[in-house]
Amino acid sequence: MKLARIPLHWLILTGMAAGMLFGVVAVNLGWHEFTKDWISPWGTIFINLLKLIAIPLIIVSLINGISGLNDVSRLSRIGLKTVGLYLLTTVIAVSTGLVVVNITNPGTYLSAEKSAEFRENYTGNAVQNLSQPEAGPLQFVIDIVPDNLFKAMTSNASMLQVIFFSLLFGVAVILIPPQKTLIVRNLFESLNEIVMQMIHLIMKMAPLGVFALMAGLTTQLAGTNPADTLQIFGTLGIYALTVVIGLFVVIFGIYPVFIRIFARLPVKKFFKGIAPAQLLAFSTSSSAATLPVTMECCEENLGLRKEVTGFVLPLGATVNMDGTSLYQAVAAVFLAQIYGMDLTFGQQLTIILTATLASIGSAAVPGAGMIMLVIVLNSVGVPTEGIALIFAVDRPLDMLRTVVNVTGDTVVASIINRTESIP
Numbered sequence: 001m002k003l004a005r006i007p008l009h010w011l012i013l014t015g016m017a018a019g020m021l022f023g024v025v026a027v028n029l030g031w032h033e034f035t036k037d038w039i040s041p042w043g044t045i046f047i048n049l050l051k052l053i054a055i056p057l058i059i060v061s062l063i064n065g066i067s068g069l070n071d072v073s074r075l076s077r078i079g080l081k082t083v084g085l086y087l088l089t090t091v092i093a094v095s096t097g098l099v100v101v102n103i104t105n106p107g108t109y110l111s112a113e114k115s116a117e118f119r120e121n122y123t124g125n126a127v128q129n130l131s132q133p134e135a136g137p138l139q140f141v142i143d144i145v146p147d148n149l150f151k152a153m154t155s156n157a158s159m160l161q162v163i164f165f166s167l168l169f170g171v172a173v174i175l176i177p178p179q180k181t182l183i184v185r186n187l188f189e190s191l192n193e194i195v196m197q198m199i200h201l202i203m204k205m206a207p208l209g210v211f212a213l214m215a216g217l218t219t220q221l222a223g224t225n226p227a228d229t230l231q232i233f234g235t236l237g238i239y240a241l242t243v244v245i246g247l248f249v250v251i252f253g254i255y256p257v258f259i260r261i262f263a264r265l266p267v268k269k270f271f272k273g274i275a276p277a278q279l280l281a282f283s284t285s286s287s288a289a290t291l292p293v294t295m296e297c298c299e300e301n302l303g304l305r306k307e308v309t310g311f312v313l314p315l316g317a318t319v320n321m322d323g324t325s326l327y328q329a330v331a332a333v334f335l336a337q338i339y340g341m342d343l344t345f346g347q348q349l350t351i352i353l354t355a356t357l358a359s360i361g362s363a364a365v366p367g368a369g370m371i372m373l374v375i376v377l378n379s380v381g382v383p384t385e386g387i388a389l390i391f392a393v394d395r396p397l398d399m400l401r402t403v404v405n406v407t408g409d410t411v412v413a414s415i416i417n418r419t420e421s422i423p
Contacts, residue, residue: 107337
């Protein structure tokens with residue numbers, strides 16, 4: 001069987017398993033220096049590639065997505081309500097994730113010694129920024145607006161400022177007559193295709209990158225005591241369980257309230273109607289790939305108007321990533337706890353805002369959530385090198401959070417169908 005025919009997620013899982021196995025072998029054979037010098041650098045290169053594409057992805061995806069919403073200008077009330085509902089559900093999802101992770105505290109299950117070891121080996125300069133005092137209560141708002149775009153683009157810690165500019169640029173484009181912005185729209189549409197292709201190329205290196213990251217991580221943290229390795233993956237299991245709990249709270253606790261009260265649909269009928277789309281979302285980990293089935297389920301099984309599904313659902317695939325945003329919030333706090341950081345209330349508010357805005361530019365393809373996580377981690381100064389630890393369980397969590405993403409799209413479409421009429 002050719003490697004090209006093997007699904008990427010199986011290659012990533014294989015690389016992960018091989019990396020852990022190599023790390024265990026390296027520990028027992030004393031290959032620490034070899035792993036550090038010849039294996040770990042490939043993991044660093046992969047992380048750097050994720051960082052490299054983050055800012056171009058944000059700029060191009062946001063501007064291309066927003067500037068393509070011509071209907072927002074003609075259907076301003078429906079457009080604003082749709083975007084508002086998407087942002088509301090995302091904020092609720094992120095907040096749910098933060099509540100759950102602050103209750104379970106999965107990062108604290110790693111011993112103080114291993115946490116200190118992890119912090120020493122996988123900490124960048126970003127942590128130093130946490131010690132800088134805030135100038136005032138509105139400093140959080142001030143920091144959103146950049147005074148120099150090009151300066152903001154040179155630092156991954158200024159991602160939120162780049163998002164703000166991209167949103168402003170996209171809104172300005174749709175307020176100008178389309179014939180005057182045709183060249184700009186076509187340019188960003190082409191750039192978006194190029195960036196998506198770059199992501200696909202980067203993700204082809206994912207199996208090698210994951211192998212190197214897991215090999216280096218296992219070698220660094222496992223030591224010579226097998227119990228240490230079990231502790232690491234036990235902690236990782238609690239983190240994964242925390243994400244799953246958060247996702248289940250959203251899909252089975254929060255969404256039914258919206259469905260019953262605002263969409264006026266029987267909850268059982270709703271979930272039965274969108275089940276095919278949920279299953280496809282689980283298997284593909286892609287909201288975009290699931291979109292045709294999602295629209296068909298909403299129209300045929302739930303009776304939603306084509307005018308609604310044609311506007312709301314494609315928009316949702318661009319700006320609504322409830323499951324992904326919840327996962328990013330849990331992952332950020334988890335890694336902060338692993339590094340021994342105590343995130344303040346203000347920093348957790350930053351996570352809510354950054355994860356919400358970052359979800360708008362998140363590509364509806366497998367693996368894009370990991371790139372957006374880089375943005376969230378940088379916003380609160382958590383070293384992105386820690387991503388190596390959570391790669392082990394990312395694929396199954398990606399499948400689950402995509403189900404939540406698609407379900408959130410259909411919830412909002414059902415509400416719009418119930419409360420608005422499109423001319």
